[in-house]
Amino acid sequence: MTESRWFIEHFDSAGTAFGLRLTKKLEQVQTAYQHIEMWETDTFGYLMTIDGCTMVTSRDNFLYHEMMSHPALFAHADPKRVVIIGGGDCGTLREVLRHPGVEKATQIDIDEMVTRMSEKYFPELCESNNDPRAELLFIDGVKWMQECEAGSVDIIIVDSTDPVGPAEGLFKADFFRDCHRVLRDGGIIVQQSESPLLHADTIIKDLHANMREAGFTSTQTLPFPQPVYPSGWWSCTMAGKGCDVGSFRRDASAGKTFETQYYTAGIHEGALQLPPFMKKALG
Structure with a gap:
């Protein structure tokens, strides 16, 4: 999910969360299998999420x-x-x-x-x-x-x-x-x-x-x-x-x-x- 200018992924089972500050949303698509979103972040380059979960970033x-x-x-x-x-x-x-x-x-x-x-x-x-x-x-x-x-x-x-x-x-x-x-x-x-x-x-x-x-x-x-x-x-x-x-x-x-x-x-x-x-x- 996003809160203000942040992408926040909550891990409810572990009682923790991870966030990246966003510049903008680039694209999203719903496929037959999952929801894919592309973001531009302030410090980690591009971010791909699938069904709201972090998949890959340019930086790491x-x-x-x-x-x-x-x-x-x-x-x-x-x-x-x-x-x-x-x-x-x-x-x-x-x-x-x-x-x-x-x-x-x-x-x-x-x-x-x-x-x-x-x-x-x-x-x-x-x-x-x-x-x-x-x-x-x-x-x-x-x-x-x-x-x-x-x-x-x-x-x-x-x-x-x-x-x-x-x-x-x-x-x-x-x-x-x-x-x-x-x-x-x-x-x-x-x-x-x-x-x-x-x-x-x-x-x-x-x-x-x-x-x-x-x-x-x-x-x-x-x-x-x-x-x-x-x-x-x-x-x-x-x-x-x-x-x-x-x-x-x-x-x-x-x-x-x-x-x-x-x-x-x-x-x-x-x-x-x-x-x-x-x-x-x-x-």
Whole structure:
């Protein structure tokens, strides 16, 4: 909601809220799936909201996109085929395609308008959309995964919204079973997993349980800062099919040939060290 010149998102369940001072509203559209709004802010550039919730801003999106992609790609032995479920703003796709060894990256988002809005307001996130290795599909990602050939993908990145509405099925054990089947041996799935402070003993704990129920042999949550999301702290949770997602190719990470704004080998290593309260919450 907006109050005066501010965009305010209330998190009633946590008893907190987040706000950005606005310059003006740019555009809004109601799709078959959700209500998308674009804003110009005083200090965070452009802001995209979906159903009244903060999705992405110009200023801090690199934190999320880099941590959703590079830890998984450097944890995998040799990733060539990557599938992104969601991720319509295309920032994760851009980060994946920074890796020269990736031969194909398929992005599957059910709502094409998210991508069209991003092309207009966040062109820097969409600079890899025309890469010959990129494939953009606007279909149901859950259905696509059910029909995908077994053992055909190295990494699955679930770059979804919160586990409600169109994204609810992306957090369930049945979906993870399909992902496990589609991944090759040594494959990795990574799912955005909400706030470590607010959701460690609920959403994140359930994710670990559902991933292991689906057959994954190792799981790991990596926290990272994210100012515009609840509590200012976010996370991704990885699971490996016969591989250890608690380790990564450190030399390759340290010697990467592309620039990042947040991710480094040291950041990756540090993110693997969970604080005691999270270890306790996750059992």
